[in-house]
Amino acid sequence: MAEPRPGGGADGGGAAATVTRPHGTRSGRPYSLKRRLAAGASGLFAVIVALLSIGLWRYSQAAADRTYDLILTGAAIAIQERIALTPAGLEIDVPVSAFEILALAPDDRVFYRIADETGVTLTGDDGLPGLTPPPEAGARDGIRLTAARFGGEPLRLAVSWLDLPDASRVTRIGIAVGQTTLARRDMRNDLFLKGLIPLAAVAVAGLFAVRTGVALAIRPLVDIERDIRRRAPSDLSPLTIAPPRESDALVGAINDFMRRLGASRDNAQSFIADVAHQLRTSLFGVESTLEPTAAMPPEEQLAKGRERVRRTIHLTNQLLSHAMVIHRADNPEETEVDLAALFRRTLEDTLRDGVPDTIALGVEVEPGADGARVIGDPVALREALKNLIDNAIRHGPADNTIELRLAASQIGGRAAVDLVVADRGPGIAEVDKAAVLQRFVTRDDRGGSGLGLAIAAAVAEGHKGRLLLRDAAEGGLEAVLVLPRAVQRGRSPSQEQGRSPSPERGRIPPGAAGRG
Amino acid sequence: MRSRLAGLLAAPGLILALCLVLAGCTEEEPQLLRIWSATDVGALRGTLDAFARANPDIHVEYTEFNTSELALAVRDAARAPERAIRPDVVISSAADLQVDLVNDGLARRLDIGAAGPDWANWRGELFGFTAEPVAMIYNVDAFADRSLPRSRSELASMIRDAPEIYDRRVGTYDIERSGVGYMFATQDAARGYQSTRLVETLGRAGARTFCCTNLMIEEVASGRMMLAYNVIGSYALAAAEGDPRFAVHFLSDYTLVFARSAFVPVWAAAPDAAERFVAYLVSDEGQAAIEAGGQLLPLAAAAGDAEAKASRMPVRLGPGLLTFLDQLKKARFLHEWRLSFMVQAP
Structure with missing residues (x-):
C-alpha cells in the first residue's frame, strides 16, 4: 500500500x-x-x-x-x-x-x-x-x-x-x-x-x-x-513496487532500461579503466625502452622503441575500433549486407595493409551459402572480419594458410550463415577459448592488443549472432561468426551483382598477396 | 344598489335578493363580493356575518335562488357581456348541477389546500363545505303507535299496504322544479332497484310534491302529511329541534350525504375576495360558524346514530354526477317520474 x-x-x-x-x-x-x-x-x-x-x-x-x-x-x-x-x-x-x-x-x-x-x-x-x-x-x-x-x-x-x-x-x-x-x-x-x-x-x-x-x-x-x-543519482536498482498487471509492462520496461543503463555504465567504467591502464602501461613501456642504457646499443634500442610505439598505435586503433563497434551496436544502422562482397573487400583491405609473402589467403563460398546476406552494419562486420584475419596472421605460423569460408548453418532454429576464418596455427587450448573473448586477454606476446576477438564477439552479439572458436579438421583454429541470415525476398542468386551461381573458389597463391 | 338589482329581481325564480351592507366598512372603498346561492340566507347568515367581521374590506351581496334556476342563471351569466351583473361565488346544494357548470369550464381554479373529505372536492375548483344527509321526516303523533320503516323497501311496503292512511298524505320533492330534488331521485335510482318501486308506490299513494324542504316540514309538522321522503336533513334537524310535532328519520339501507358546494366563476370581478370567501367556508373558523348557524352541518358533522353513520353514502363531486344531466336521460327520467305520479291523480 x-x-x-x-x-x-x-x-x-x-x-x-x-x-x-x-x-x-x-x-x-x-x-x-x-x-x-x-x-x-x-x-x-x-x-x-x-x-x-x-x-x-x-x-x-x-x-x-x-x-x-x-x-x-x-x-x-x-x-x-x-x-x-x-x-x-x-x-x-x-x-x-x-x-x-x-x-x-x-x-x-x-x-x-x-x-x-x-x-x-x-x-x-x-x-x-x-x-x-x-x-x-x-x-x-x-x-x-x-x-x-x-x-x-x-x-x-x-x-x-x-x-x-x-x-x-x-x-x-x-x-x-x-x-x-x-x-x-x-x-x-x-x-x-x-x-x-x-x-x-x-x-x-x-x-x-x-x-x-x-x-x-x-x-x-x-x-x-x-x-x-x-533515488540517489547512481541508484539504478530495479523498482520495488508491486505493479498491477496493467502497468507491469511499464515497470518491466523501466527496470530493463535501468539494468541496461547500469550494465552500460559499468562497461563504460571498466572499459575506461582498462583503456587507461593499457595505454599507460604501453606508454611506460615506450618510455622505459627509450631510457638511455649501456646494456644495449642505441640502434637496437631505437628499433625496440619503434616496435613499442607501433604496438601502442595498434592498441590505440583497436581501442578506437572497439569503441566504434560498441557505439555502432548501440545505434544500429542496418542495411542488407552481401557477405561474399564483404569477404572480398575485407581481403582487399588486408592485402593493402600488407601481408607476408609466406601466407596464403583463400576465399571459399560453400553451396547453399552463395549470395548469403545478413541485415546488419557493414562497417562493424568488416571490422570484425578484419580482426579475425589479423589474429590468424598474427598468431599463425609464418607459412600460414588462411581461408575465408562462407557456409550455411543454423542458429536457434533459424537459417544462419557462418563466416569462417580458418588458419593453420597452433589453435587455442580448450580452457582458454572462453577467456580470449574477453578484452585485453591474449595468448602470447605477438603484439596483439587482446581486443580483436572481443571486437568480433561484440559485433556478433550486436547482430544477434555468436562468435565460435573451434579446432579445424586440418589443425589450426577456426573462428566462426554465426549470423542469422536475412530473409530472401524473392531474389534469385543469379540476379545479384552478376555473380556466378556456382561456388566460387578463388585462390590467391602464396607470394601473390600484397602485390596487387 | 336596489336599482342595480332590479333586473335580477325580475328574473323568474328569484326568491330573495338581499344586500348585506355590513358594519365595519370604514374609509376604504369596500370590495363588492356577489354571491349567488341556492341556500336559505338564514342558514348562512351567521357565517356571512363572521366572514364580514374578519374581512371588513369586503362587502357581500347575497342573492338567493332555487337550485335549477341558479344553474340557468349562471349559464346566462356566462354568456352575458362583461359589464353585466355576474356572481363572484356560486353556492348550491345541487351537486350535479354544480359539477356540470364546473365541467363546462366555468370555474376558476382556487389555491386552497384540500379541506374536508376527498368526495367533497373536485379539480381544486369546486369545494364542498357541508355534509348534509338526506332524510325522511314524519309526524310524531301519526307514528305514535306505528313502527318506523327501516329501509326504502319497508317504506314502500308500508305505504302500499295502507293506502287509506297514506293516500295524499306523503310528500317528496317536485323533481321537475327542484334541482336538488332531481339529484336525490336520480341518486336513489343509481343506487338501488328499490327506488323504482318506491317512486311507483309514492305515485300510487298520490304523493304531493314540493319545491322546498321547508314547505314539506310545515305540512308534516301540521299533521296534514304523515311523512315526507328525501328532505334536506340539515334543515329538518334544525327545524325539529324547536318543533316536537315532527321528527327526522334516517333509513338504514343507505343515507345519501351531499355537500353544499361553492365555486368561483372564471369571470369573477372580485376573484381575490371570492377565493378568500371560499377558503373561509372550508376553514376551521368557517366550519365552526356553519355549525353555529344551526341550519347546516359542517363537513365533519356526525348526523344520526351509529347505524345511520355506517350507511352514509356520500354523493361524490365528480363527472359521475353528469349521467342524469344527459338531455335524453333526464327527459326519460322525468317522463317516467311524471307517469308514476299521475297514476293516482284525481
Whole structure:
C-alpha cells in the first residue's frame, strides 16, 4: 500500500506540486488525466442520461396514454351498449357506469356527444369535435383515439361509429367521448420523475466510479514517480513496487532500461579503466625502452622503441575500433549486407595493409551459402572480419594458410550463415577459448592488443549472432561468426551483382598477396 | 344598489335578493363580493356575518335562488357581456348541477389546500363545505303507535299496504322544479332497484310534491302529511329541534350525504375576495360558524346514530354526477317520474 498522499488533488498529488517540472514550465501546466477522464465521462453520462430521459419521457407518455385511453375506450363501449333501435325509435340511455369509469381520472373534465350521421347532436355537448365528417359507410374502424381541444383545455377524444341495422336501412350513430388530460399528465410526470431518480443515481455513481477509478489507475504511476524521484543519482536498482498487471509492462520496461543503463555504465567504467591502464602501461613501456642504457646499443634500442610505439598505435586503433563497434551496436544502422562482397573487400583491405609473402589467403563460398546476406552494419562486420584475419596472421605460423569460408548453418532454429576464418596455427587450448573473448586477454606476446576477438564477439552479439572458436579438421583454429541470415525476398542468386551461381573458389597463391 | 338589482329581481325564480351592507366598512372603498346561492340566507347568515367581521374590506351581496334556476342563471351569466351583473361565488346544494357548470369550464381554479373529505372536492375548483344527509321526516303523533320503516323497501311496503292512511298524505320533492330534488331521485335510482318501486308506490299513494324542504316540514309538522321522503336533513334537524310535532328519520339501507358546494366563476370581478370567501367556508373558523348557524352541518358533522353513520353514502363531486344531466336521460327520467305520479291523480 502506498503511503497517504498529501492533498491528492485533481491534478495528481500535492507532492509533485512542490517540484518544478521542466515539462510544466515549458508549455504551461500539463493536462490532467483525472480531469480529462472526469470531463469525458461527465459528458458521456450527460448524453446517456439525456437520451434515456427522452426515452423515459416517451415511455411515460405512452404508458399514461395507454392507461387512460383504456378508460376512455371503456366509457365509449359502455355508452355504445346502451344505444339501441327499438320499435319506439332510437333509444339512447347514457349509463352511469360510463361516467363512473371516466371518474377514475377523478379531476378530469368529461365531455361526450352522440350524433347521427348528418351531424345533428342527439345528446351531449354540442360542438364537441370528432364527429364531422362521418366516415364512409362500412368503414368501421373501431374506436379511434385522437387529441383535440375543447372548452379551453387539451382533450383526448375517443370517437366511434355504431351501425344499427333495421329492417329497411342502417342507422349510423357517432359517439365521441372526451376527457381532459390532467390525470394522464400527472401519471406521465410521476412515471418520469420516478424513473429519473434511479437514472440520476446511476449517473452519480458512475461519475464517482470514474473519479475513483482514475485515481486508482494512476496510483502506480504516482508510485513509480515517487520511487524514481527519491533515488540517489547512481541508484539504478530495479523498482520495488508491486505493479498491477496493467502497468507491469511499464515497470518491466523501466527496470530493463535501468539494468541496461547500469550494465552500460559499468562497461563504460571498466572499459575506461582498462583503456587507461593499457595505454599507460604501453606508454611506460615506450618510455622505459627509450631510457638511455649501456646494456644495449642505441640502434637496437631505437628499433625496440619503434616496435613499442607501433604496438601502442595498434592498441590505440583497436581501442578506437572497439569503441566504434560498441557505439555502432548501440545505434544500429542496418542495411542488407552481401557477405561474399564483404569477404572480398575485407581481403582487399588486408592485402593493402600488407601481408607476408609466406601466407596464403583463400576465399571459399560453400553451396547453399552463395549470395548469403545478413541485415546488419557493414562497417562493424568488416571490422570484425578484419580482426579475425589479423589474429590468424598474427598468431599463425609464418607459412600460414588462411581461408575465408562462407557456409550455411543454423542458429536457434533459424537459417544462419557462418563466416569462417580458418588458419593453420597452433589453435587455442580448450580452457582458454572462453577467456580470449574477453578484452585485453591474449595468448602470447605477438603484439596483439587482446581486443580483436572481443571486437568480433561484440559485433556478433550486436547482430544477434555468436562468435565460435573451434579446432579445424586440418589443425589450426577456426573462428566462426554465426549470423542469422536475412530473409530472401524473392531474389534469385543469379540476379545479384552478376555473380556466378556456382561456388566460387578463388585462390590467391602464396607470394601473390600484397602485390596487387 | 336596489336599482342595480332590479333586473335580477325580475328574473323568474328569484326568491330573495338581499344586500348585506355590513358594519365595519370604514374609509376604504369596500370590495363588492356577489354571491349567488341556492341556500336559505338564514342558514348562512351567521357565517356571512363572521366572514364580514374578519374581512371588513369586503362587502357581500347575497342573492338567493332555487337550485335549477341558479344553474340557468349562471349559464346566462356566462354568456352575458362583461359589464353585466355576474356572481363572484356560486353556492348550491345541487351537486350535479354544480359539477356540470364546473365541467363546462366555468370555474376558476382556487389555491386552497384540500379541506374536508376527498368526495367533497373536485379539480381544486369546486369545494364542498357541508355534509348534509338526506332524510325522511314524519309526524310524531301519526307514528305514535306505528313502527318506523327501516329501509326504502319497508317504506314502500308500508305505504302500499295502507293506502287509506297514506293516500295524499306523503310528500317528496317536485323533481321537475327542484334541482336538488332531481339529484336525490336520480341518486336513489343509481343506487338501488328499490327506488323504482318506491317512486311507483309514492305515485300510487298520490304523493304531493314540493319545491322546498321547508314547505314539506310545515305540512308534516301540521299533521296534514304523515311523512315526507328525501328532505334536506340539515334543515329538518334544525327545524325539529324547536318543533316536537315532527321528527327526522334516517333509513338504514343507505343515507345519501351531499355537500353544499361553492365555486368561483372564471369571470369573477372580485376573484381575490371570492377565493378568500371560499377558503373561509372550508376553514376551521368557517366550519365552526356553519355549525353555529344551526341550519347546516359542517363537513365533519356526525348526523344520526351509529347505524345511520355506517350507511352514509356520500354523493361524490365528480363527472359521475353528469349521467342524469344527459338531455335524453333526464327527459326519460322525468317522463317516467311524471307517469308514476299521475297514476293516482284525481
